[in-house]
Amino acid sequence: MTLLEVDGLRVAYPGRGFRRPANEVLHGVSFDVAAGETLGLVGESGSGKTTIGRAILGLVRPSGGTIRFDGRDITNSTPAMRRSSSADIQVVFQDPYTSLNPSMTIGDILAEPLIAHGQARGAARERVRTLLDQVGLPSNASQRLPREFSGGQRQRVAIARALTVEPRLIVCDEPVSALDLSTQARVLDLFIDIQRETGVAYLFISHDLAVVRHVSHRVAVAYHGDIVEIGDAAKVTSQPDHDYTKSLLLAAPVANPDAQAQRRRDRAALKELQRASS
Structure with missing residues (x-):
């Protein structure tokens, strides 16, 4: 559908x-x-x-x-x-360091949209505990501030916030x-x-x-x-199929130095071919 x-x-x-x-x-x-x-x-x-x-x-x-x-x-x-x-429709933004209010606890950040949609505070707190477990964060995270977490943990909080209202x-x-x-x-x-x-x-x-x-x-x-x-x-x-997508693929780094060098040569050849045909 x-x-x-x-x-x-x-x-x-x-x-x-x-x-x-x-x-x-x-x-x-x-x-x-x-x-x-x-x-x-x-x-x-x-x-x-x-x-x-x-x-x-x-x-x-x-x-x-x-x-x-x-x-x-x-x-x-x-x-x-x-x-x-x-x-x-919800959103997860790029920067986990600026997408969370630094003055609010994680629990308040996650409960805010639930309360705004009419959920009781007790039910909101229970939902917050479920969300923290769902994204792999400890339950005591709700009492802490965003600055106490790493970038990956903050992005988990941002994902949990996006999931609050299902x-x-x-x-x-x-x-x-x-x-x-x-x-x-x-x-x-x-x-x-x-x-x-x-x-x-x-x-x-x-x-x-x-x-x-x-x-x-x-x-x-x-x-x-x-x-x-x-x-x-x-x-x-x-x-x-498209030359631009081919160029993107060739621009992606690989761990093998020889393969990476070949990608550079292939990308240069593709650019030359695109210039000749334009």
Whole structure:
């Protein structure tokens, strides 16, 4: 069943300066996410992938196209309508160090959205204990402040906060890019385990093909405001069709020095071929 449908999405930002034309950063993007699915959205900085996530969350206003969630048009929802749908769509941001209020305890951070949705404080505290266990944190973590945790632990708290109201879709905006490699692996496995337990869907935004390959069922590749390739994760991340996706794959580092040197040569040859054909 299709949960999220994005059709012809356009976003334009006002031009800088008097009478400067608007700068369109998304040029008619289309894709869908099924219930319980992870769609990886990958691309370099400036590709428009984060703007896509922000448009879905209602943080930027589209200039064209439609966004439908569970068949309901949310393209130009009012703030009140967005608040009412926040139980269905949540977000995990990139930086675990700034996404949590430093003056609130973890328990208060997790209980806040529950209380805002009308849950009693006692029930909220019980739900917080369940969430902490679900993301692999000790129950006494609820009494501590964010500064007492490592980056990986803070991101676990951010994931728990996104899960508080049992959403159907979580937009994950570069959720592991600020973490070291070993912590990245543990957090990615946590995302997978939570999806198996709850059936939540993810739009997983990243610049790293290896990351999206690990967690995604399908992958969409963003380039200069367009989706240039979309398909099965294993296919797109190992045998891509589009030259830009091939370039991304060749740019990904590998542990073998000889293989890495060959990738550099292949990428240089691909760039030369692209220049010759343009």
